[in-house]
Amino acid sequence: MKLALEKFEYIIKKSRRTTISVQITPDQKLLVKAPAYTSIKEVEEFLREKRDWIIKQINRTKVTSQQAAQMGILSDKEIRKLKRDAKKIIPERVEYYAKLSGITYNRIFIRLQKSRWGSCSIEGNLNFNALLALMPLEVLDSVVVHELCHRRHMDHSKAFYDEVLKIFPDYKKWDKWLKQNGAAYQLRVGE
Ligand SMILES: [Zn+2]
Structure with a gap:
């Protein structure tokens, strides 16, 4: 009706x-x-x-x-470049924060997605959305640190966020940025 x-x-x-x-x-x-x-x-x-x-x-x-x-909607050429850039920069940031925090991980997967920004499997594999490579580096870092910290806490408990903030004190600011602006980046991926 x-x-x-x-x-x-x-x-x-x-x-x-x-x-x-x-x-x-x-x-x-x-x-x-x-x-x-x-x-x-x-x-x-x-x-x-x-x-x-x-x-x-x-x-x-x-x-x-x-x-x-x-x-604007990302062209095929822009998407190819984005995937190349993401495959270079994201593993660098993961490596940097893994060394800094002493957290280990298994493999890194990078995909262009319209839904999630990152995830961490029980096997210790880290997944990231290639779109993060288009955003301010601090946003990428906040997602990297979030997923790495899931290696220690598989939940969103206070202990988890304490760990995140210890490694990346500006986390809340950039997480908010992603919540406010992330959806627009996802719309840039056409059908
Ligand atoms: Zn999480």
């Missing part, structure tokens, strides 16, 4: 769930998921309560697509 509240267009999807939720679709519409018995009045009340959050999310989606449009 397609409806509108103020200037927002929204779609309701009813199901067997027991709570109402709302999410922003990539084309900046609201998708409301609600229990089968919910009335339109209840949905609109819920959306009014969530108004500030919704506006913030929509603005964020807009900023992300503007940023991506400014930077």
Whole structure:
């Protein structure tokens, strides 16, 4: 069902769930998921309560697509260069922080991905997104240190973050940068 509240267009999807939720679709519409018995009045009340959050999310989606449009979709040539650069720089940074912290690792895999920035397997293999090579070096370093520290703590506990901050004190600043700007870089990878 397609409806509108103020200037927002929204779609309701009813199901067997027991709570109402709302999410922003990539084309900046609201998708409301609600229990089968919910009335339109209840949905609109819920959306009014969530108004500030919704506006913030929509603005964020807009900023992300503007940023991506400014930077442009990566051409095949740019992607080949990016992969070459990433395969050189990322292992260098891993090596540097591994020596600094005394943490060991197994193999490094670098891929161009639209989802994750990095991961660490139980075998000690480290995976990184090649897109990191386009960002400020501190952002790459923050992801490298994060994944290396998973060799000591396979969770996101306080002990894990203490370790991260010991090795890379500016971690929070650059992690925030990645959360704010990362999505735009992922949009630069075409279909
Ligand atoms: Zn993690």
